[in-house]
Amino acid sequence: MKNIGRCRAHTNIALIKYWGKRNNELFLPMNSSLSLTLDAFYTDTSVTLDDTLTEDVFYLNGIKQDKTETTKINRFLNLFRETAKDNTFAKVESYNHVPTAAGLASSASAFAALAGAANSAWKLNLDKQTLSTYARQGSGSSTRSIYGGLVEWNMGEGNLSETSHAIEVDDASWDLGMIIIAINKQQKKLSSRVGMKQTVDTSPFYPVWVTEAKKDLIDIKQAINEKDFIRLGEITESNGMKMHATMLGATPPISYWEPDSVKAINKVKEIRNNGIPCYVTMDAGPNVKVLCRQSQMSDILNKLEESFTNDQLICSKVGEGIRELTDEE
Numbered sequence: 001m002k003n004i005g006r007c008r009a010h011t012n013i014a015l016i017k018y019w020g021k022r023n024n025e026l027f028l029p030m031n032s033s034l035s036l037t038l039d040a041f042y043t044d045t046s047v048t049l050d051d052t053l054t055e056d057v058f059y060l061n062g063i064k065q066d067k068t069e070t071t072k073i074n075r076f077l078n079l080f081r082e083t084a085k086d087n088t089f090a091k092v093e094s095y096n097h098v099p100t101a102a103g104l105a106s107s108a109s110a111f112a113a114l115a116g117a118a119n120s121a122w123k124l125n126l127d128k129q130t131l132s133t134y135a136r137q138g139s140g141s142s143t144r145s146i147y148g149g150l151v152e153w154n155m156g157e158g159n160l161s162e163t164s165h166a167i168e169v170d171d172a173s174w175d176l177g178m179i180i181i182a183i184n185k186q187q188k189k190l191s192s193r194v195g196m197k198q199t200v201d202t203s204p205f206y207p208v209w210v211t212e213a214k215k216d217l218i219d220i221k222q223a224i225n226e227k228d229f230i231r232l233g234e235i236t237e238s239n240g241m242k243m244h245a246t247m248l249g250a251t252p253p254i255s256y257w258e259p260d261s262v263k264a265i266n267k268v269k270e271i272r273n274n275g276i277p278c279y280v281t282m283d284a285g286p287n288v289k290v291l292c293r294q295s296q297m298s299d300i301l302n303k304l305e306e307s308f309t310n311d312q313l314i315c316s317k318v319g320e321g322i323r324e325l326t327d328e329e
């Protein structure tokens with residue numbers, strides 16, 4: 001038997017961040033989050049079920065991966081094997097389409113694409129909402145990459161896995177874009193998994209973060225309803241900073257920032273003070289992401305080029321949700 005499923009998923013950047021789990025095994029978050037799916041970064045993955053295989057095999061960008069990486073894939077695919085009641089092993093081939101300078105090794109697009117491809121390979125026909133609960137168990141941020149545009153990951157209730165899923169909030173077809181300022185291509189020093197746990201366990205600011213994130217989510221959804229870009233940007237910037245503040249309060253303190261991150265933040269403020277609205281957010285790494293109007297992206301890019309090299313700056317439009325790949329792709 002050789003069933004093949006192939007899927008493309010785009011990465012997403014959270015405007016309201018997810019930082020901290022209430023259940024580490026099921027990847028259930030402490031707060032709901034909201035993101036923008038990006039067109040410029042995506043993963044293409046194929047899953048081939050092959051009953052001659054005696055274990056799963058995993059190739060990333062054409063390179064066979066070691067036991068540690070393959071074990072993560074194996075555990076994830078077990079969710080699909082259990083649902084399908086079929087223990088066949090799979091060959092997984094993934095290609096990350098990320099501009100090399102970006103250094104955005106994206107688990108978000110990776111597990112969303114893998115979930116979509118596994119769904120097709122095992123012919124499960126899971127709907128997108130259900131699929132997002134599977135993607136979540138590969139990496140939290142993948143939950144949101146199932147959909148395009150502006151996407152909420154509803155935290156759900158208690159330990160009920162099926163209630164913690166993504167919902168499409170808005171197709172974001174109203175002049176939105178993002179510029180990534182790539183500060184450092186190196187792999188992040190502290191994984192988000194470890195960073196989150198350390199913050200939840202030790203930061204005295206953590207309970208405040210959870211309360212603030214809940215308020216910010218309500219406010220940003222209102223801004224989205226009103227298509228109010230300025231409000232959207234202000235809430236995004238403020239929420240990202242609060243996430244980094246709660247990390248600084250951890251023991252030992254966590255900081256993903258580098259000197260050039262601060263340089264980028266100051267440059268964006270300068271551009272904004274000179275009349276072009278644009279706002280920063282940062283994740284578990286030093287890169288700075290600039291939320292802007294797509295129609296003003298080239299003006300902002302020109303200004304950023306005064307401080308950063310061309311290959312450090314990557315522009316993205318809004319991206320779509322997962323989709324099956326055609327034979328030609």
Ligand code: PMV
Binds near residue numbers: 016108141192193
């Ligand atoms: O689910 P992970 O391991 O990709 O963690 C995501 C953490 C942040 O990027 C910092 C925030 C977010 O909501 O994407």
